[in-house]
Amino acid sequence: MIPEIGNFSLMLALCLALIQGIVPIVGAARGNQRLMQLARPTAAGQFLFVSLAFGCLVYAFVTNDFSVAYVETNSNSTLPLHYRVAATWGGHEGSLLLWVEMLVLWMNAVALFSRQLPSAMVARVLGVMGLISVGFLSFLLFTSNPFARLLPAAINGHDLNPLLQDIGMIIHPPLLYMGYVGFSVAFSFALAALMGGQLDASWARWSRPWTLLAWMFLTLGIFVGSFWAYYELGWGGWWFWDAVENASFMPWLVGTALIHSLAVTEKRDSFKNWTVLLAIIVFSLSLLGTFLVRSGVLTSVHAFATDPRRGLFILVFLGIVIGGALMLYAWRAPQVGLGGRFSLFSRETMLLLNNVMLLAAAGTVFLGTLYPLFLDALNLGKISVGPPYFEAVFVPLMTPVLLLMAIGPFVRWKEASLKEVWLRLRWIALVAVLSGIGLALTLKFSMLMTVGITLAAWVLLATVFHVAQQLRNGAGKLLSLPRSFLGMVAAHIGIAIFVIGVTLVKGHEVVQDANMHLGDKATVGGMDFRFIDMKKIHGPNYEAAQGTFVVTRHSVEVAVMKPEKRLFTVQQMPMTEAAIDRGLTRDLYVSLGDQTSANSWVVRIQHKPFVSWIWGGCLLMALGGLLAASDRRYRLKKL
Amino acid sequence: MKSRHKRLLLIFAGLAILGVAAALVFSAFQKNLVFFFTPSQILAGQAPQGHSFRIGGMVVKNSLMRQPDGVTVSFIVTDLAQNIRVNYRGILPDLFKEGKGVVAEGRLDSDKTFIADQVLAKHDENYMPPDAAYALKQGQAANLNKYVVKTVKP
Numbered sequence: 001m002i003p004e005i006g007n008f009s010l011m012l013a014l015c016l017a018l019i020q021g022i023v024p025i026v027g028a029a030r031g032n033q034r035l036m037q038l039a040r041p042t043a044a045g046q047f048l049f050v051s052l053a054f055g056c057l058v059y060a061f062v063t064n065d066f067s068v069a070y071v072e073t074n075s076n077s078t079l080p081l082h083y084r085v086a087a088t089w090g091g092h093e094g095s096l097l098l099w100v101e102m103l104v105l106w107m108n109a110v111a112l113f114s115r116q117l118p119s120a121m122v123a124r125v126l127g128v129m130g131l132i133s134v135g136f137l138s139f140l141l142f143t144s145n146p147f148a149r150l151l152p153a154a155i156n157g158h159d160l161n162p163l164l165q166d167i168g169m170i171i172h173p174p175l176l177y178m179g180y181v182g183f184s185v186a187f188s189f190a191l192a193a194l195m196g197g198q199l200d201a202s203w204a205r206w207s208r209p210w211t212l213l214a215w216m217f218l219t220l221g222i223f224v225g226s227f228w229a230y231y232e233l234g235w236g237g238w239w240f241w242d243a244v245e246n247a248s249f250m251p252w253l254v255g256t257a258l259i260h261s262l263a264v265t266e267k268r269d270s271f272k273n274w275t276v277l278l279a280i281i282v283f284s285l286s287l288l289g290t291f292l293v294r295s296g297v298l299t300s301v302h303a304f305a306t307d308p309r310r311g312l313f314i315l316v317f318l319g320i321v322i323g324g325a326l327m328l329y330a331w332r333a334p335q336v337g338l339g340g341r342f343s344l345f346s347r348e349t350m351l352l353l354n355n356v357m358l359l360a361a362a363g364t365v366f367l368g369t370l371y372p373l374f375l376d377a378l379n380l381g382k383i384s385v386g387p388p389y390f391e392a393v394f395v396p397l398m399t400p401v402l403l404l405m406a407i408g409p410f411v412r413w414k415e416a417s418l419k420e421v422w423l424r425l426r427w428i429a430l431v432a433v434l435s436g437i438g439l440a441l442t443l444k445f446s447m448l449m450t451v452g453i454t455l456a457a458w459v460l461l462a463t464v465f466h467v468a469q470q471l472r473n474g475a476g477k478l479l480s481l482p483r484s485f486l487g488m489v490a491a492h493i494g495i496a497i498f499v500i501g502v503t504l505v506k507g508h509e510v511v512q513d514a515n516m517h518l519g520d521k522a523t524v525g526g527m528d529f530r531f532i533d534m535k536k537i538h539g540p541n542y543e544a545a546q547g548t549f550v551v552t553r554h555s556v557e558v559a560v561m562k563p564e565k566r567l568f569t570v571q572q573m574p575m576t577e578a579a580i581d582r583g584l585t586r587d588l589y590v591s592l593g594d595q596t597s598a599n600s601w602v603v604r605i606q607h608k609p610f611v612s613w614i615w616g617g618c619l620l621m622a623l624g625g626l627l628a629a630s631d632r633r634y635r636l637k638k639l
Numbered sequence: 640m641k642s643r644h645k646r647l648l649l650i651f652a653g654l655a656i657l658g659v660a661a662a663l664v665f666s667a668f669q670k671n672l673v674f675f676f677t678p679s680q681i682l683a684g685q686a687p688q689g690h691s692f693r694i695g696g697m698v699v700k701n702s703l704m705r706q707p708d709g710v711t712v713s714f715i716v717t718d719l720a721q722n723i724r725v726n727y728r729g730i731l732p733d734l735f736k737e738g739k740g741v742v743a744e745g746r747l748d749s750d751k752t753f754i755a756d757q758v759l760a761k762h763d764e765n766y767m768p769p770d771a772a773y774a775l776k777q778g779q780a781a782n783l784n785k786y787v788v789k790t791v792k793p
Contacts, residue, residue, distance in 0.1 A: 353656070364664050385671065389670075515710050573733075573734070576733055602730055
């Protein structure tokens with residue numbers, strides 16, 4: 001009964017979405033207020049029905065309703081309650097429903113906080129979001145219905161993949177989707193502005209806080225995913241340049257370009273066409289990311305083609321959204337004025353370079369991710385593109401971005417003097433280079449280390465210097481500086497901290513695999529790891545072997561670490577549960593491999609310097625997004 | 640400088656960046672593309688010497704051997720038509736099992752042994768890595784052909 005209510009709610013939501021996608025846009029074109037005013041109630045109605053459907057699916061998981069096929073494949077009665085709730089978005093159908101739920105949330109947030117916007121603008125923005133909702137709801141209903149029944153009902157479920165049974169599963173997908181879907185707001189604002197022919201600074205000001213919030217969620221989502229992979233996959237990697245990760249990284253790169261380009265459009269009224277195009281690209285990449293990860297195309301291109309309805313729907317939907325948006329762009333963009341002029345050395349040029357390089361970086365990731373899929377789909381051979389490719393391309397492209405990141409904020413809008421900027425920053429440049437070389441020489445000299453630390457120090461020092469200068473110029477206290485400025489500072493410092501973490505982990509980590517007997521000792525990174533005990537333990541849905549390692553440094557105890565090897569009983573799936581001792585300047589990481597005899601195991605011991613700085617950097621970036629989004633000037637006053 | 644010249648210069652700068660990016664992609668592609676070969680293809684001499692590539696198939700039952708150091712292992716990968724011995728130093732993934740699919744990345748030794756620096760098995764018990772499944776299918780097809788050839792000849 002409950003699943004049928006959910007199914008019926010989705011149908012009602014689809015009807016409302018159709019009305020919302022057509023009527024207000026027609027109303028805006030004809031200047032008919034009554035038609036335009038339909039946008040808000042239909043959005044609210046959709047929120048009601050989609051949430052009801054979502055609630056029904058969660059309910060089916062909580063009550064172990066194995067007559068629902070989706071519940072049967074993704075849950076089991078022995079699964080703890082919180083994971084059963086999270087299992088709602090553990091598969092294709094449920095994660096699409098989560099996507100739509102997020103979409104109606106953003107939609108209603110826009111409806112709520114846009115009371116001061118011109119009614120035609122609101123009608124068009126909500127209309128475009130309604131159309132996106134039509135696409136996703138019909139995809140759900142016609143090809144991937146989460147409420148489809150399983151007859152006869154199963155006695156028990158197939159269980160959630162053990163790798164997903166983690167707190168990360170509860171928070172990572174919602175955060176990531178908040179980011180993906182959040183860019184639909186920027187997209188809708190862009191299309192609404194194109195339809196209305198009103199592309200100006202005020203449009204950028206309306207769109208900017210939404211874009212910043214979406215970017216913040218995406219940053220957090222990627223961060224949580226990476227953090228999760230680091231401790232859950234068990235072998236200490238934190239970024240694999242895996243297609244799934246790349247799928248979320250591409251919209252992040254272009255989204256970063258977009259928030260910078262929006263700044264130019266708002267402040268100087270230029271780059272308008274470019275900003276709109278970026279908004280379209282970001283959302284297209286978000287859609288691509290969603291489908292890449294969830295459609296099964298990555299598992300096997302050919303398996304994807306065996307369910308032709310889904311594949312066809314996705315291709316057609318992507319085609320309509322991207323093609324339609326680009327056609328509207330091609331039709332309306334030439335009518336948009338050029339905006340403020342600027343000289344060759346100016347803040348505008350700096351931000352333009354930032355944009356081009358971020359876009360080029362996103363393009364290289366796109367190629368590396370999709371090229372193998374294309375070849376495979378066309379039966380032209382099987383290849384894989386691994387981390388070496390991405391590192392070889394990405395590092396040289398990001399180096400100039402970091403170089404300019406420190407300079408950009410010191411360069412004036414419209415026209416600036418190179419000499420003046422150089423005079424201000426030359427000492428910082430010197431200190432940065434010296435610290436890079438110095439640190440690399442004291443640890444272990446390598447080009448990567450020198451360049452990485454120099455760039456990080458350069459960005460960090462220049463940003464701190466910028467703040468100090470603002471304070472000296474009589475801006476008062478730190479917290480009374482404009483939020484958008486503080487946001488930029490936090491995000492740029494976050495990048496610097498992140499780069500320090502990445503450089504030191506890459507350049508200075510120690511990994512050792514050894515076959516250890518009880519009582520054996522291994523020395524890694526100046527610490528002694530003694531393997532003192534091994535015992536069996538029982539979890540709620542797994543059995544595990546748990547080792548105990550005592551870590552000492554100069555005979556002083558540093559930590560006691562207990563890595564496990566678990567065997568999940570339902571799927572008979574083994575899993576490595578690493579033990580991690582976190583610290584500000586290093587993580588110790590111990591994982592159990594195979595058992596080689598009654599009392600010996602293969603053990604991987606790692607000393608990973610400055611990993612926590614990677615996480616800290618990501619959090620600072622997200623904080624920067626939040627600060628900038630909460631700037632005063634976005635709190636709309638009556639126009 | 641005239642604004643038209645300025646715009647041209649900016650466009651050139653943009654194109655230069657894209658050119659550099661394209662050159663980077665091209666050279667990185669050439670150096671780092673990893674091709675995939677089945678055991679049959681390798682024994683037929685199609686795999687590159689001295690260049691990293693991937694091999695896939697099924698781990699032969701009871702073929703896993705551990706060296707005295709405990710960390711170096713060796714096992715046989717089959718596509719049901721041909722076998723290749725794989726040597727690997729390190730920790731095998733959780734889902735590595737005899738009789739199951741596997742994909743390994745590394746180089747071919749002069750005596751046709753594969754020296755792996757990475758062994759991959761995917762995150763699901765029932766699910767076969769697509770490349771491994773492909774290798775088995777090719778191998779089966781080859782076996783089938785042999786069989787057909789045998790029966791046709793009286």
